[in-house]
Amino acid sequence: MKGKKAHVITYGCQQNENDSERIRGILLDMGYTTIDTNDDADLIIFNTCAVRDNAEQRVYGNIGALRNLKDKKPHMLIGVCGCMTQQQHVADYIKKRFSHVDFVFGTHAIYKLPQILYSAAEQRVFDLEEMEGIVENLPHNRESSVVATVSVMYGCNNFCTYCIVPYVRGRERSRKPEDIIKEVEGLAAQGYKEVTLLGQNVNSYSELPFSQLLNMVSEVSGIERIRFISSHPKDITNELIDTIAENPKVCKSLHLPFQAGSSKVLADMNRRYTKERYLEIIKSLKEKVPNIALTSDVIVGFPTETNEDFEHTLDVVRQVEFDMLFTFIYSKRKGTPAEKMEFALPAEEIKKNFDRLVSLQTEISARKNKALEGTVQKVLVEGYSKNNKEFLTGRTDGGKIVNFPEDKSLIGDIVGVKITNSAPWWLAGEVVTYN
Numbered sequence: 180m181k182g183k184k185a186h187v188i189t190y191g192c193q194q195n196e197n198d199s200e201r202i203r204g205i206l207l208d209m210g211y212t213t214i215d216t217n218d219d220a221d222l223i224i225f226n227t228c229a230v231r232d233n234a235e236q237r238v239y240g241n242i243g244a245l246r247n248l249k250d251k252k253p254h255m256l257i258g259v260c261g262c263m264t265q266q267q268h269v270a271d272y273i274k275k276r277f278s279h280v281d282f283v284f285g286t287h288a289i290y291k292l293p294q295i296l297y298s299a300a301e302q303r304v305f306d307l308e309e310m311e312g313i314v315e316n317l318p319h320n321r322e323s324s325v326v327a328t329v330s331v332m333y334g335c336n337n338f339c340t341y342c343i344v345p346y347v348r349g350r351e352r353s354r355k356p357e358d359i360i361k362e363v364e365g366l367a368a369q370g371y372k373e374v375t376l377l378g379q380n381v382n383s384y385s386e387l388p389f390s391q392l393l394n395m396v397s398e399v400s401g402i403e404r405i406r407f408i409s410s411h412p413k414d415i416t417n418e419l420i421d422t423i424a425e426n427p428k429v430c431k432s433l434h435l436p437f438q439a440g441s442s443k444v445l446a447d448m449n450r451r452y453t454k455e456r457y458l459e460i461i462k463s464l465k466e467k468v469p470n471i472a473l474t475s476d477v478i479v480g481f482p483t484e485t486n487e488d489f490e491h492t493l494d495v496v497r498q499v500e501f502d503m504l505f506t507f508i509y510s511k512r513k514g515t516p517a518e519k520m521e522f523a524l525p526a527e528e529i530k531k532n533f534d535r536l537v538s539l540q541t542e543i544s545a546r547k548n549k550a551l552e553g554t555v556q557k558v559l560v561e562g563y564s565k566n567n568k569e570f571l572t573g574r575t576d577g578g579k580i581v582n583f584p585e586d587k588s589l590i591g592d593i594v595g596v597k598i599t600n601s602a603p604w605w606l607a608g609e610v611v612t613y614n
């Protein structure tokens with residue numbers, strides 16, 4: 180494959196980003212170089228997300244748009260993988276509808292990519308094999324040289340009634356602590372400063388209490404910051420809260436999806452906590468970690484959600500005052516229990532509720548960021564800002580994005596940035612203290 184060019188396009192969450200880094204690692208080992216455009220590519224791989232319908236429609240649109248390019252360059256291989264294609268009905272649809280797609284594989288088959296590519300040069304390949312184990316030691320071609328994600332567990336056992344993830348990522352499988360530590364040590368040796376431990380529900384990590392794993396990772400010298408995503412409220416322990424409070428390397432931030440404010444809707448979602456329990460966890464977090472930055476995921480318009488239920492979502496947002504929220508309109512997923520539920524509200528009403536939630540959160544985020552103006556924040560410098568190369572960008576301990584003018588190569592350092600300007604989703608400032 181020497182000299183051939185590959186373009187890997189990623190949709191979805193950090194798990195998929197991490198998978199794409201491994202796909203690129205395998206391709207580089209095979210002799211490919213990786214590029215960021217389709218036109219010059221000899222290989223295009225779509226690593227897809229199935230969590231909502233709009234993500235799926237975007238992928239179909241982009242696959243369809245490649246038909247002409249494939250006609251001009253018949254030797255070019257096009258493949259689709261990831262969460263969408265782990266579903267048989269999607270693989271069947273792609274097979275029928277997009278004859279220019281050469282290969283399809285699911286979330287369990289990344290390690291087989293070389294074989295799949297060799298076979299796809301001869302005939303179309305559809306490989307949705309499921310696998311219970313974990314394949315260690317796949318090569319990894321990481322996006323950043325400063326911050327890295329490390330998967331600690333795969334899959335999900337929670338079966339929230341709206342969610343496709345357990346069907347496309349399989350049952351929970353935890354990596355051995357020694358494999359995780361070895362990976363983190365390798366990252367530290369390469370100069371990485373921050374790791375984010377990844378899993379659909381990291382606090383149901385099964386090899387050890389998750390707080391213990393955090394403490395072990397924090398002992399790796401060179402790693403200065405540790406984050407983790409996502410946590411499920413039903414599995415939050417006092418030990419975890421204490422570890423966030425006490426371990427200086429564990430960032431003072433938590434992403435804790437609450438999904439809905441109404442306890443009735445939470446029960447219909449099979450979330451296994453109530454509004455009261457969620458608020459209790461937040462109270463304990465705020466008591467033990469006073470400056471904790473909190474973020475969450477919320478779904479608006481779950482089928483059984485009424486306007487009265489939705490008021491509880493607004494109430495949670497007002498009480499907690501999250502730093503940031505990821506807000507989603509419910510999307511029906513084939514094969515999930517919620518697919519069969521009747522909608523309590525029409526689509527226009529759901530959209531109105533969604534807009535109310537977004538404007539409430541925008542106001543809270545703007546206010547919280549404004550309050551940081553004039554303060555000095557410790558920022559780990561990740562690299563150049565995507566939009567303006569005269570600026571560097573990094574994150575505060577709480578995970579907020581900070582942009583500031585480049586003055587010398589600070590990438591990889593933790594610097595003190597005085598915040599001079601803010602918006603709901605970012606901060607800006609100037610470096611006042613160096614490492």
Ligand code: SAM
Nearest residue numbers: 192341342379409436476477507508509510512
């Ligand atoms: N495992 C993580 C958790 O439980 O927090 C993340 C799950 S998912 C990858 C990310 C978010 O997508 C969820 O927290 C949820 O808010 C949202 N989501 C999942 N299924 C959805 C659906 N059918 N419609 C709309 N949003 C959905």
Ligand code: SF4
Nearest residue numbers: 335337338339342344
């Ligand atoms: Fe989906 Fe629930 Fe699992 Fe998160 S915990 S991935 S929302 S089923």
Ligand code: F3S
Nearest residue numbers: 191192228229230262
């Ligand atoms: Fe992630 Fe989407 Fe799959 S959110 S786990 S890439 S369905």
